[in-house]
Amino acid sequence: MTENLAKPDAARDDFDLANFLPFLLNQAAEESSLAFQHVYKNRYGMLRTEWRVLFHLGMYGRMTAKQIGVRAMIHKTKVSRAVQRLAERRFLTRTRDEADRRLEHLELTPAGEAAYRDLRGVARDYDARLARHFTSGEVALLRSMLRQLAGIR
Amino acid sequence: MTENLAKPDAARDDFDLANFLPFLLNQAAEESSLAFQHVYKNRYGMLRTEWRVLFHLGMYGRMTAKQIGVRAMIHKTKVSRAVQRLAERRFLTRTRDEADRRLEHLELTPAGEAAYRDLRGVARDYDARLARHFTSGEVALLRSMLRQLAGIR
């Protein structure tokens, strides 16, 4: 092997991508979501936005697409398409508001509730499994820092 | 406003999506990447995978697409397309290895180096700005936990 090849073991400067917070956050988010993603995808054929919409309806009950979008910081286009797909699969019902006909109230069907409860259980276990690698104080700090970084507060 | 609407301020059960680690990680990753994303996108027309490839070449010097993929945990298809686009824009050169003609050595052009140095500076400032919200101990712990969650180690 010639010697003018790069030595990929030593960075050429002091910048370390692996310590760059946006990069680290993305890697951690992707990796730590994989198995959960696998569950909602294979068990219910759901996409990322779909389980998020399902969870919002499951946690807070009936609300409009707009409300979901604002709370979950999801663009209305994505909410609209997620709602369509969830409605097709009979996970939720849409009811036109007669007082303000622009609004559509969304509500989980029994099937939707069942899926929500199932996935909620999976999520609880999943979260606990991730947290188990750290002390409870560390996890509390992590959540608080992430909330701050996300601007959720 | 009618009173039989959902009260979205109180969850109906004890599960809190906003504390679910994969969700929190995703939100934090998305939000905290937005402004940086804006820079590499608008200043150099780059996509996520492209700046990552650029950074790997910038940090470690000449290497093959395969090596980048393994190091950065990026699928070869994505690397291939990112390399194509970076080559079109003259940010890198591709040299066929004459000893093993399957291999292609990638190397930043002066323009690529300049873009890397510029973005590296942006990344440094950006990281410092994010870190400033916390103590240095907190940030160190955060990075270490994220690395663990990402399986980077």
Add this chain to the structure above:
DNA sequence: TATTGTTAGTTACAAAAACAACTACTACGA
């Protein structure tokens, strides 16, 4: 030197996301 397996990288096609334009409806002011 065929044969089979493996590796590096590309390409084709389907799925999904992003962005913008659009419809239907409500609110408000002249």
Add this chain to the structure above:
DNA sequence: TCGTAGTAGTTGTTTTTGTAACTAACAATA
């Protein structure tokens, strides 16, 4: 009550991804 502006939600079009199949080159071996 007409015009204008704003809101809720949908649809169409273009980019980007994801998946899998593909080509070209090397390696090992019979």
